[in-house]
Amino acid sequence: MRLGVLDVGSNTVHLLVVDAHPGARPLPAHSHKAELRLAELLDDSGAIGPEGVDRLIAVVLDALQAAEDKGVEDLLPFATSAVREATNADDVLARVQDATGVELQVLTGPEEARLTFLAARRWFGWSAGKLLVLDIGGGSLEIAYGIDEDPDAAVSLPLGAGRLTAGWLPGDPPDAADVKSLRRHVRARIARTVGEFSRFGAPDHVVATSKTFKQLARLAGAARSAEGLYVQRELKRESLEAWVPRLAGMTERERSDLPGVSEGRAGQLLAGALVAEGAMDLFGVETLEVCPWALREGVILRRLDHMVTG
Numbered sequence: 001m002r003l004g005v006l007d008v009g010s011n012t013v014h015l016l017v018v019d020a021h022p023g024a025r026p027l028p029a030h031s032h033k034a035e036l037r038l039a040e041l042l043d044d045s046g047a048i049g050p051e052g053v054d055r056l057i058a059v060v061l062d063a064l065q066a067a068e069d070k071g072v073e074d075l076l077p078f079a080t081s082a083v084r085e086a087t088n089a090d091d092v093l094a095r096v097q098d099a100t101g102v103e104l105q106v107l108t109g110p111e112e113a114r115l116t117f118l119a120a121r122r123w124f125g126w127s128a129g130k131l132l133v134l135d136i137g138g139g140s141l142e143i144a145y146g147i148d149e150d151p152d153a154a155v156s157l158p159l160g161a162g163r164l165t166a167g168w169l170p171g172d173p174p175d176a177a178d179v180k181s182l183r184r185h186v187r188a189r190i191a192r193t194v195g196e197f198s199r200f201g202a203p204d205h206v207v208a209t210s211k212t213f214k215q216l217a218r219l220a221g222a223a224r225s226a227e228g229l230y231v232q233r234e235l236k237r238e239s240l241e242a243w244v245p246r247l248a249g250m251t252e253r254e255r256s257d258l259p260g261v262s263e264g265r266a267g268q269l270l271a272g273a274l275v276a277e278g279a280m281d282l283f284g285v286e287t288l289e290v291c292p293w294a295l296r297e298g299v300i301l302r303r304l305d306h307m308v309t310g
Contacts, residue, residue: 005075006078008080008083038086046086048082048088081140108156128207129203130147143193206283207291218260219261253266
């Protein structure tokens with residue numbers, strides 16, 4: 001069947017259309033995305049303003065049309081941290097449903113982490129052993145660890161690249177004192193969770209998902225996305241540590257000229273790099289591998305699993 005996943009994230013609204021059936025890997029058929037940056041549209045009270053809601057509704061309507069055009073039989077719509085943590089989340093969800101007919105399922109942070117972990121486990125298989133999975137979104141950082149398909153530990157921290165950029169790095173280029181303060185904040189938040197994972201022992205394989213990690217790996221010399229999904233892409237902490245001060249000294253425009261960095265994500269890249277560096281350091285990770293599959297694929301896989309068991 002042809003499934004559509006509508007992901008209302010903190011940076012983008014992304015419709016992924018796949019041809020899928022139980023027991024087979026989902027085959028991408030179409031991708032439709034729009035930059036929205038909901039994590040940066042919150043007002044001082046933490047609410048998504050009327051303009052942001054109007055833009056969200058317009059983007060969802062566009063995605064619905066694309067899903068219809070591509071013959072989607074079943075649409076799986078969900079929202080992540082930007083909607084989840086908005087102080088007016090219920091009102092936003094009601095307005096979207098009234099205007100579009102779409103009832104967005106709001107995933108909790110741990111649910112995000114668990115679904116992303118499922119996607120990574122299916123991608124790498126059982127031979128990867130104990131997995132530690134890191135995912136940096138626009139609004140949050142997800143961390144999950146385990147040896148099965150359901151992780152032993154899964155947490156979500158408010159350390160998304162968009163959220164941190166808007167709240168901590170107003171300058172372009174950012175002020176050195178602001179960068180230092182953000183670095184300290186990021187590491188303090190991550191350090192509180194390390195003990196929850198270290199009691200399970202060292203992972204056999206460390207995996208990262210998300211656009212942020214893909215761009216950082218590309219800067220460090222990983223293969224371009226055009227070379228395909230099945231090329232192994234790694235990020236070494238040593239390379240990342242060398243890039244962080246360079247990114248801190250650049251303007252958003254200068255970062256957008258770097259290989260693999262999109263214009264829409266350039267402003268968030270430094271904050272994302274500080275989170276990635278902090279996580280790798282505090283978890284003792286020297287090298288991680290970038291996984292092509294992430295949350296959207298996890299949602300699809302869970303849906304297919306339910307088709308089998310239901």
